Amino acid sequence: MLQINQFENEIETVERESLMEAFYQLGKESVCPETPSFSKSGGETGSGGALSLLFRNTPxxxxxxxxxxxxxxxxxxxxxxxxxxxxxxxxxxxxxxxxxxxxxxxxxxxxxxxxxxxxxxxxxxxxxxxxxxxxxxxxxxxxxxxxxxxxxxxxxxxxxxxxxxxxxxxxxxxxxxxxxxxxxxx
Known part of the structure; x- marks a missing residue:
C-alpha cells in the first residue's frame, strides 16, 4: 500500500507541475489585464486573461x-x-x-x-x-x-x-x- 501511495503522490506532483506550467504559458500568451498570471514558481506576476476561469476574481x-x-x-x-x-x-x-x-x-x-x-x-x-x-x-x-x-x-x-x-x-x-x-x- 505504501508503494501505491508514493506512486500516487508522484503523479499528483507531476500533474501539479504540469498545471503550473500550463498556467505559466497561458499567462504569457494572455491579453486580458484584469486576471492574475503566475510564474513557474507559482507566484503571482501580473495579468493573464486565459486564467480567468481558473482563478477566482471574486472580491x-x-x-x-x-x-x-x-x-x-x-x-x-x-x-x-x-x-x-x-x-x-x-x-x-x-x-x-x-x-x-x-x-x-x-x-x-x-x-x-x-x-x-x-x-x-x-x-x-x-x-x-x-x-x-x-x-x-x-x-x-x-x-x-x-x-x-x-x-x-x-x-x-x-x-x-x-x-x-x-x-x-x-x-x-x-x-x-x-x-x-x-x-x-x-
Missing part, C-alpha cells in the same frame, strides 16, 4: 487551491445564450456533506459576475429565467438556520440581485444581506 481575489484541478470545477447551469454560467468547486464539509459555492462567470470575458466570499454558501439549484437572469436556491452550511434555504434572482447584465418581496440590491451587498436574513431566521 477575495484568491486563486484556486493548490490541490484543485480545472476538472474540479462543476458547471451547474448555462444561460440560454451561453453568455453566463453558474459554476462551483464542490468541497466535502463533512462525511458525505458536499457544499457547492456558486460563482457566476461571464463566458465572453471570463470575469466573475458574482461569487461568495464565504465558501459555506451552497447552490442547491440554478434556474435561468432569461439569458441574463438566474434564480439561485441557496443554503449556508451547516444549514441549521434557514433550513429551507433562500432564493435570490441575479440579473447578470445589471449586476443586481432581487430577493424576498422583490427588493433589488447591488451584487456587492448580496452576501451580507443574505447573512442578515439568516440571522433573522434564527
Amino acid at each position: 477575495a481575489q484568491r486563486p484556486l487551491q493548490e490541490h484543485t484541478h480545472v476538472s474540479d470545477i462543476e458547471i451547474l447551469s448555462l444561460s440560454p445564450d451561453g453568455r453566463y454560467q453558474v459554476q462551483a468547486i464542490p468541497w466535502e464539509a463533512g462525511n458525505s456533506h458536499w457544499v457547492f459555492p456558486p460563482q457566476i462567470i461571464d463566458t465572453q470575458n471570463g470575469n466573475v459576475v458574482f461569487g461568495f466570499e464565504d465558501d459555506l454558501w451552497s447552490a442547491d439549484r440554478s434556474t435561468w429565467l432569461s439569458p441574463t437572469r438566474v434564480e439561485l436556491k441557496l443554503r449556508k452550511y451547516p444549514g441549521h438556520r434557514g433550513r429551507l434555504g433562500l432564493t435570490v434572482i441575479i440579473e447578470c447584465a445589471l449586476r443586481t440581485a432581487e430577493y424576498g418581496d422583490g427588493t433589488h440590491i447591488e451584487l456587492a451587498l448580496l452576501e451580507s444581506t443574505l447573512d442578515g436574513m439568516l440571522d433573522l431566521l434564527g
